[in-house]
Amino acid sequence: MTSPPGNSTEIDSSRADFTPVTDKALAALPLERGAASSVALEGITKSYGPVTAIRDLTLEARAGEFLVLLGPSGCGKTTALRLVAGLEDPTSGTVRIGGRVVNDVDAKDRDVAMVFQSYALYPHLSVGRNIEFPLRARQVPASQRRQLVATVAESLRLEQLLDRKPAQLSGGQRQRVALARAIVRRPRAFLMDEPLSNLDAQLRVQMRAELVELHTRVDITILYVTHDQVEAMTMGQRIAILNEGVLQQLDTPEAVYRRPANAFVAGFVGSPPMNILRGRAVAEDDALWVAVPGGRVGLSPPLVRAVEDRALREVVVGLRPEALSLDPNGTIAAAVSLVELVGHEQHVALRLPGGQLVWIRMGSEAPRMRTGQDVRIAATGTVHLFDPQTGNLIEVGNE
Numbered sequence: 001m002t003s004p005p006g007n008s009t010e011i012d013s014s015r016a017d018f019t020p021v022t023d024k025a026l027a028a029l030p031l032e033r034g035a036a037s038s039v040a041l042e043g044i045t046k047s048y049g050p051v052t053a054i055r056d057l058t059l060e061a062r063a064g065e066f067l068v069l070l071g072p073s074g075c076g077k078t079t080a081l082r083l084v085a086g087l088e089d090p091t092s093g094t095v096r097i098g099g100r101v102v103n104d105v106d107a108k109d110r111d112v113a114m115v116f117q118s119y120a121l122y123p124h125l126s127v128g129r130n131i132e133f134p135l136r137a138r139q140v141p142a143s144q145r146r147q148l149v150a151t152v153a154e155s156l157r158l159e160q161l162l163d164r165k166p167a168q169l170s171g172g173q174r175q176r177v178a179l180a181r182a183i184v185r186r187p188r189a190f191l192m193d194e195p196l197s198n199l200d201a202q203l204r205v206q207m208r209a210e211l212v213e214l215h216t217r218v219d220i221t222i223l224y225v226t227h228d229q230v231e232a233m234t235m236g237q238r239i240a241i242l243n244e245g246v247l248q249q250l251d252t253p254e255a256v257y258r259r260p261a262n263a264f265v266a267g268f269v270g271s272p273p274m275n276i277l278r279g280r281a282v283a284e285d286d287a288l289w290v291a292v293p294g295g296r297v298g299l300s301p302p303l304v305r306a307v308e309d310r311a312l313r314e315v316v317v318g319l320r321p322e323a324l325s326l327d328p329n330g331t332i333a334a335a336v337s338l339v340e341l342v343g344h345e346q347h348v349a350l351r352l353p354g355g356q357l358v359w360i361r362m363g364s365e366a367p368r369m370r371t372g373q374d375v376r377i378a379a380t381g382t383v384h385l386f387d388p389q390t391g392n393l394i395e396v397g398n399e
Helices: 023-028 076-087 127-137 141-153 171-183 200-218 229-235 251-260 265-269 301-309
Strands: 037-047 050-059 066-070 092-097 112-115 189-193 220-226 238-243 246-251 277-283 287-292 295-298 312-321 324-326 332-341 346-349 358-362 376-378 384-386
Touching: 037 076, 037 229, 050 076, 050 246, 066 076, 066 229, 076 092, 076 189, 076 220, 112 171, 127 141, 127 171, 127 220, 141 171, 171 200, 200 220, 200 229, 220 229, 238 251, 238 265, 246 251, 246 265, 265 277, 265 312, 265 384, 277 295, 277 358, 287 301, 287 312, 295 332, 295 376, 301 384, 324 358
Parallel strands: 066 220, 066 238, 112 189, 189 220
Antiparallel strands: 037 050, 037 092, 238 246, 277 287, 277 312, 287 295, 312 384, 324 376, 332 346, 332 376, 346 358
């Protein structure tokens, strides 16, 4: 591996050489290139021979925004990140950073920092030297390098680890070093490709909090790729959900959860996800119902009008787990398949006639049910309807 470019004079990487500076002094240092920048993809398509990874993708991360790209494996989210970084060239469309078209700009000149799932640290360099590396590459004076490394290390609680090599660190510590190396040069945007997926569950929660706090403290734009919808919901100011290279919805976490654009988003976002049931519209007892396996689901007047106006005979019903409850007089019959006790609540999987599973959410104080127990459930919360052909949400306004 080659030595870091820049000043060839070796410096001592001990902690004594790294003197923290104030945030005000940090902002005044000459390597600061300006505030966070917007990042936009406009009509982007990326094909690899006959395979299209991204199709006509248009989205923008606003300056200083934490935007999460969410979707299943193979949906194109990492490809989108690589297009912004300049590691891939779009087949068509435009990439902008800070309003500037960068399609023909080399990756090294785009002023973005990428944090990888695999950390990508230099194993033969100390933590201090790893963090310092991009500053040496840009030939920042040694005194400023030491100050900047110390300041960023202190922010990420790495100041006691500056002498260590990556092999002596835990996974969470290595990820913080990778973040520090990206932060230290104050790029226009941060591109993060599933940076927490190699960490254990407890450390992932801790690192999520640290990333959100970091974003709050520092004016930075973050594009964050993940397949974990819990990460997306808890970290992102907005979420862009992709499937098979196509943008499905771009909105706040609250809007995505409460008003999913289509059945795919509804079934992908949420833990447990929304229950999606196919059924048919039937008129019974002077009301319009949706007949589903095991029973029927009632519709509110706005939904009834939507079904009648569209003359729908087949419909797709969406019910969040909290929209269902156990009720001896419920209109749907089911059998208990699995009970997951997750501390403050229970997630109960119920098997409908025909084999489909539906989930309900219950408080931890509710009596524990046994596998195979027959129950009845009722729809007591918001019912969503999706078009059976397109899968799109049937909009009915405020109910």
